Amino acid sequence: MYKKRVLPIVLLAGLIVLSSCGYSKSTADLTTQTVGRTPAAVGVPLSVFAAGSLIIPFDHLEKAFESRYPNIDVQAEYHGSIQVMRHVTDLHEAVDVVATADASLIPMLMYTTQNPQTGKPYADWYIKFASNHLAIAYQPQSMYASEINPDNWYEILSRPDVKVGIADPRFDASGYRALMVFALANNAYHQPDIFKKMFTGKFAYLITIFQDEDLSTITVPEIVDPKSGSNIVIRGASIQLIALLESGDLDYAFEYESVIRQHNLAMVHLPDVLNLGEVDIDYSKVQVNLDFRRFASVQPVFRGERIGYGITIPSNAPHAQEAALFIAFLLGPEGRAVMEADYHPLFNPALGIDCANIPVELQLLCTAEIP
Numbered sequence: 001m002y003k004k005r006v007l008p009i010v011l012l013a014g015l016i017v018l019s020s021c022g023y024s025k026s027t028a029d030l031t032t033q034t035v036g037r038t039p040a041a042v043g044v045p046l047s048v049f050a051a052g053s054l055i056i057p058f059d060h061l062e063k064a065f066e067s068r069y070p071n072i073d074v075q076a077e078y079h080g081s082i083q084v085m086r087h088v089t090d091l092h093e094a095v096d097v098v099a100t101a102d103a104s105l106i107p108m109l110m111y112t113t114q115n116p117q118t119g120k121p122y123a124d125w126y127i128k129f130a131s132n133h134l135a136i137a138y139q140p141q142s143m144y145a146s147e148i149n150p151d152n153w154y155e156i157l158s159r160p161d162v163k164v165g166i167a168d169p170r171f172d173a174s175g176y177r178a179l180m181v182f183a184l185a186n187n188a189y190h191q192p193d194i195f196k197k198m199f200t201g202k203f204a205y206l207i208t209i210f211q212d213e214d215l216s217t218i219t220v221p222e223i224v225d226p227k228s229g230s231n232i233v234i235r236g237a238s239i240q241l242i243a244l245l246e247s248g249d250l251d252y253a254f255e256y257e258s259v260i261r262q263h264n265l266a267m268v269h270l271p272d273v274l275n276l277g278e279v280d281i282d283y284s285k286v287q288v289n290l291d292f293r294r295f296a297s298v299q300p301v302f303r304g305e306r307i308g309y310g311i312t313i314p315s316n317a318p319h320a321q322e323a324a325l326f327i328a329f330l331l332g333p334e335g336r337a338v339m340e341a342d343y344h345p346l347f348n349p350a351l352g353i354d355c356a357n358i359p360v361e362l363q364l365l366c367t368a369e370i371p
Contacts, residue, residue, distance in 0.1 A: 021265035021355035021368040029167040038217070046322050047094065048076040049084045051101035051173070051309070052239035053132070055257075056262045058099070064338055065329050072322050080172030080237040081105055082300070088122050088314050089113040095314050096323040101256070102173035103310025107353075109299065113317050117150045125357035126312040127366050129331060129350045130339065132256040133277030133307070134177050136268040137242075148362035151270050152187050157252055158197045165241035167234045169220050169288065174238040176220065176288040178254035181274050183209060183216040183286045188273050202230040218288045230256045256307075258344040277306050284351050308351075313359070331365040 027105035033257040055078050062074040079087070081100040087093045089109050100106065103126060114366055136153055138145055143163075147355050148156045157164050169175035195218075205221035226232050233243050233250060241253040242263055252268075257277075260267045272278045283304035290300040311330070313323040329335050331350050341345050352358050352366035 013171060021352035021358065021363050021366050044072045044319050044322050046072050046074045046096050046319055047311060047324060048074055048097040048099065049087055049095045050076060050078055050099040050328065051081045051084060052078045052237040053100060053101055053174070053259050054078065054309075054344075057258075057339050057344050060342060061330060061335055061338045063327060064334055068329065068334070069322075069325065072325070074256070074326070078237075078239070079166060079210065080175070082173070083171045083236065085109045092116065094316055094318050096317040096319045096354045097311065097326055098314060099309065099311045100173070101132070101307070101309055102302070102307075103308040103353075104302065105173070106310045106312055110312065110314070118316065120315045122314050123312045123355040124315070125352070126310045126345060127327070127331075127350050127352050127358065127362065128369065129311055130309040130344060130346045131277055131307045132258055132344070133270070133275040134181060134254060134311070135257045135260055135270055135275065136176065136247055136252050136262075137255045137260045137263075137265040138243060138252045139248070141248065142266075144251075148252075148268055148272055150269060153270070154182065154189070154194050155304070158194075160231050162231055162252065163233060163250045164231055165235065165244055165250040167238035167241065167254070168224055168234050168236050170224060170290060172237050174254060174256060175234075176218075176302050177276055177307070178291075179207070179218050179220070179288055180276065180283070180286045180302075181270065183218055184210075184274050184283065184304070186211070186216065187285070188271065199232075202226055202232050214285065216286045218286070219291050219314075220288060220303075221291055253281065258342065261343040276304065279306060286362065320359075324361050327362055328365060331362075 009330060044354055072213060072326055081102050082101055084098060085105050088095050088098060096335045106126040108122055111121050113122050114120060121263060133176055143161060144156050156162060166178045167175035169179055182198050195241060199207050204225040204227055205223050208296045210217045226234055238255055244250040245253050272281055274285055286304040288302045295342050311327055313320055317323050336346050350366040351369035353369055355363060355368045
């Protein structure tokens, strides 16, 4: 994994052009200038496809945004992050804003897939706007709730009488990140069989792990089907596990910390070396390969790294101007306040990738991130 560094804040206009992205400390003034313009269209339906972990904060963001822009109707739809991508790159739907829990999906899938109508890639820029931490959600009545802690969680979850929910790693970033946690735990707890004890013999088609000194490689088969009697429950998106947890059909579920707090659930905080959310931790010694052909030209491979949420405007977005307004509102003071209130604070500043291609009105709301 390449470590990231953030370019310094640039104040001179000429240097802002050279660095591709700029950032202004007077964000409130800038947002008023860029977001305060009323778009020409009236009654615009703005299609926003986002990761399921953004449902609650984006619902509140939608209300605040529509209050500011009553002529724009945000029409949001939520899925696992890979499924969000597929609506654009596989189903070729006309989406205005894409927000994913794994920013790496945007260059992996949208940069490399062309719109058949225009021949252009579906995206050539994105902004990393937030991070998160992976954690374990549970209820007071969950099996062994009085025993579980950050030192023994993997032993509790592997017990056959404990029902554990994980998002489908073929569709949701939290799913393949949960697999990464178990692989990283092998080294963190100096127990090389933690992953195998949790997953071996639980699925009709094996989820495998190959370990050497430098890298643990997990391979997810084309079909992820827990065997009858398995203690693992798979759902297409991590947010779908919340209802099962609340009904008592699950004892534990891997979720993002923001989602757990939004739903007032009990939480096992994973150690920093496992939670995939710390800026100074190297998570790159684990990799997940999705061994299926759902994407025509891309073999999805995910290397462990700090969680980063990404947002972009597809090249075929029917309402690109309004989409830019929505992103600017998210990154501005009102959007930041909404996200903060829902336990999902944003990067400050947001990080722009391939900044020269970012709409001009968004360039000054982020700073450049380069390898």
